[in-house]
Amino acid sequence: MPKSSTGWVSKAMAVYAKDLRLELRSRYALNAILMFAITTLAVVSFSLGQSGLSPKLLAALFWVVIFFSAMSGLAQVFIREEESGTALALRLLADPDPVYIGKLLFNFSLLTIMTIIVTPLFFIFTDAPVENALTFVPVLILGVIGLSGATTLVAAIISRASVKGALFAVLSFPILMPLLMSLVSASESVFDGGGLVSISSELQFLTAYAVVMITASVMLFKFVWQD
Amino acid sequence: MFRLAVKDLAKRFGHRKLFRDLSFDLSTGDSLAITGSNGSGKSTLVMTLLGLQRPSRGSVTYYHDDVELSESDRRQSVAFVSPYFNLYDHLTAEENLTFFATVSGHTITGKEINRTLEQVGLEGRGADLVGEFSSGMKQRLKYALAVVSNPDFLFLDEPTSNLDNEGKKIVFDLVESVRSDTVIVIATNEEQEYRLAQEQYRLG
Numbered sequence: 001m002p003k004s005s006t007g008w009v010s011k012a013m014a015v016y017a018k019d020l021r022l023e024l025r026s027r028y029a030l031n032a033i034l035m036f037a038i039t040t041l042a043v044v045s046f047s048l049g050q051s052g053l054s055p056k057l058l059a060a061l062f063w064v065v066i067f068f069s070a071m072s073g074l075a076q077v078f079i080r081e082e083e084s085g086t087a088l089a090l091r092l093l094a095d096p097d098p099v100y101i102g103k104l105l106f107n108f109s110l111l112t113i114m115t116i117i118v119t120p121l122f123f124i125f126t127d128a129p130v131e132n133a134l135t136f137v138p139v140l141i142l143g144v145i146g147l148s149g150a151t152t153l154v155a156a157i158i159s160r161a162s163v164k165g166a167l168f169a170v171l172s173f174p175i176l177m178p179l180l181m182s183l184v185s186a187s188e189s190v191f192d193g194g195g196l197v198s199i200s201s202e203l204q205f206l207t208a209y210a211v212v213m214i215t216a217s218v219m220l221f222k223f224v225w226q227d
Numbered sequence: 228m229f230r231l232a233v234k235d236l237a238k239r240f241g242h243r244k245l246f247r248d249l250s251f252d253l254s255t256g257d258s259l260a261i262t263g264s265n266g267s268g269k270s271t272l273v274m275t276l277l278g279l280q281r282p283s284r285g286s287v288t289y290y291h292d293d294v295e296l297s298e299s300d301r302r303q304s305v306a307f308v309s310p311y312f313n314l315y316d317h318l319t320a321e322e323n324l325t326f327f328a329t330v331s332g333h334t335i336t337g338k339e340i341n342r343t344l345e346q347v348g349l350e351g352r353g354a355d356l357v358g359e360f361s362s363g364m365k366q367r368l369k370y371a372l373a374v375v376s377n378p379d380f381l382f383l384d385e386p387t388s389n390l391d392n393e394g395k396k397i398v399f400d401l402v403e404s405v406r407s408d409t410v411i412v413i414a415t416n417e418e419q420e421y422r423l424a425q426e427q428y429r430l431g
Contacts, residue, residue, distance in 0.1 A: 006329050014329040018318065025317045085313035092277055092307055094330035095299050227281070 008098055015094065015102025019077060020109065028080070029110055033073035037118045040065045045125035058128050059187035063180055065118065066143070068169075070111055074151045075168045077103045078159035087159075091226060100152065100221040104214070107148040107155075115144055132190045139186045139199065142206035146179045149210055153217040156224045179209050229291050229304065229379040230254045231276070231410050236285035238268065238275055245271055246430055249285070255379065258411035260421035263430030269414035270309070272430065273384050276412060277307060289380065303332040306378035308369045310388050316358030320349060320368050323357055324375055333376040343375040348397055362389040370401055381405060384414045386423075399423065 006014075023029055044061055053061075081087040090099060119140065123130055151172050158167045186202035196203075230252060237247035245268030253259055261269050274280040276287050278301070289296040289304065296304060314323045321340055328335045344353050347367040357365060366389045373381060383402075387395045402411065402423050415421050 006332050006334055011330045011332070014326055018315070018322075018326050021322070022315065022317050084316065085311065086315055088279065088309075089307075089312050089314070089327065090330070092279060092305070092312075093302055093327055095302060098330065 008095075011094065011098035012101040012105070015099055016105040016109075019102065019106040022080070023106070023110070029073040029076040030113065032076070033069045033110065033114045034117060036072040037065055037069035037114055038121065040068065041118065041121055041125050048126070053126060053128075055188045055191035056184075058126055058191050059184045061126065062119075062122055062128075062187060063143070063183050065122065066111075066115065066147070067176065067180060069114060069118070070147050070151060071165075071169045071172065073110065073114075074107050074148065075155040075158060075164060077107055077152065078155045079164055082159045096222040096225045097218060099225065100156075100218055103156075104148060104152045104217070107152050108144065111144045111148050115140055129191055129193070132193060132195070135194070135196055135199070136187070136190045138196070138203060139183065139190060139206070142203065142210060143179070143183045145210040146183075146206060146213060147176065149213040149217060150175045150179065153221060153224065156221060175213075179206070182206055182209070228255050229289070229410055230293075231380060231412075232286075232288045232290065233276065234286050234288075236272075236275065236287065237283045238271055238280070239283045247284070249428075251428070253410045253412070255410055256407050258406065258413070258424040258426070260424035260427045261412065261414045261430060262416060262421050262427055264416075267431030269416075269430060270311070270384050273307075273309070273382050273412060273414045277305060277382060291379075299332070303376075304379040305382065306373035306376070306380070307382045307384070308366075308373050308386060309382075309384035311384070312369060314357050314365060314368060314372070317356060319354050319356055320344065320360075320371070321353040323368065324372055327372055328376050331376065335375055339375060343371045346374070346397070346401065347371045348393065363391055363394055366390055367394055367397065370398060374401055374405060378405075378409060380410045380412075382412045382414075383420075385417075386413060386415060386420055387417065395419075 044065070081090060122128065154168060154172045154175065158164050158171060161167050182202050182205045186199040186206070189198045233249060233251050236249040238245045251259065261272055263269050271280060275282050278287065289301045318326065324340050324343070325335065340353060341350070344350055347370050349364065349367055349371065357368065360368065387398055390398065411424065413420060413424050421427055
């Protein structure tokens with residue numbers, strides 16, 4: 001076979017670095033996500049006031065903000081390729097698996113940046129209890145992995161549709177429903193003062209969800225991307 | 228020796244048949260021009276040969292010394308220039324070349340990039356964003372991308388679209404320079420372009 005070869009990891013990292021570079025130069029997805037998150041947080045804060053919110057309501061509000069913010073930006077990773085006409089080149093020259101992993105890493109990075117910015121703002125705006133903030137970290141990490149794992153494949157599915165935005169939320173919702181319910185349940189326990197032990201079953205579910213979702217996505221992506 | 232084997236290939240959209248029972252074999256050094264009126268399916272045939280569209284029937288197989296190439300090896304061996312094939316406007320010319328070379332399995336050096344840009348008349352423009360290029364310069368950059376990794380199969384769809392006379396000459400010289408080591412397929416209606424190929428197949 002001809003010529004020198006770059007490995008699977010190098011190819012995935014090239015896709016990731018390319019998307020990161022494009023985002024840093026255009027800031028399209030990050031701006032959309034952050035604007036949505038901060039606007040929603042401000043509306044929640046002004047309409048509900050700062051105190052007296054139950055742990056359950058706080059947990060639900062937090063993940064509603066994260067979910068809809070993610071919906072506003074994560075699909076861009078594939079929509080941008082289709083709309084700029086670069087998807088054809090990528091389909092022809094790149095193997096599907098590194099493309100998926102590169103895009104997944106990019107969406108994970110985007111969601112991580114958003115979560116790092118939004119979470120402290122949420123605690124400030126809603127006066128949520130901060131005593132258990134460290135216990136909240138694994139919930140956040142697993143939530144971000146699960147969200148990006150599931151939405152990256154859906155983003156590839158909807159990127160060639162005509163009503164992309166609405167379809168993204170509609171298709172993602174049933175897939176993300178179990179994840180969101182578990183995240184809300186774990187976050188409620190954390191806001192209620194519970195430690196890691198009290199959310200161990202949720203953490204196990206979130207880990208399993210992330211593993212299953214990313215494995216299934218890697219296996220299915222080839223068919224979604226090439227057909 | 229590389230070989231492209233096409234057997235009983237057919238493509239239809241609904242009731243409309245674009246082509247059928249198409250069979251041919253091309254080996255390294257061979258070149259084929261696909262001609263035909265607008266809408267006859269030239270671009271669709273090229274896309275089907277590249278695996279970007281599924282045929283309704285038949286098969287397209289790539290070989291190296293009579294061993295069938297895997298999908299990944301095929302990606303490493305093909306190059307394509309087409310008006311539908313866009314590069315990243317927010318990346319520089321060098322970044323585009325490096326990115327596509329890397330994801331297709333090649334390692335290219337800065338020296339190779341500079342030499343290729345020089346070949347297509349874009350010397351000194353490697354650090355410029357592609358979005359700042361004219362359509363003719365973008366077309367030249369697509370040729371740089373096509374030849375930078377020494378392809379074994381070169382597919383050209385409307386090869387000189389957007390190019391001025393100097394650009395056309397560069398393309399004709401490039402095709403001549405890779406002809407003996409490459410299988411070349413050209414989809415065109417321009418007489419000047421299909422004369423680049425040894426054989427012709429007319430669709431429609």
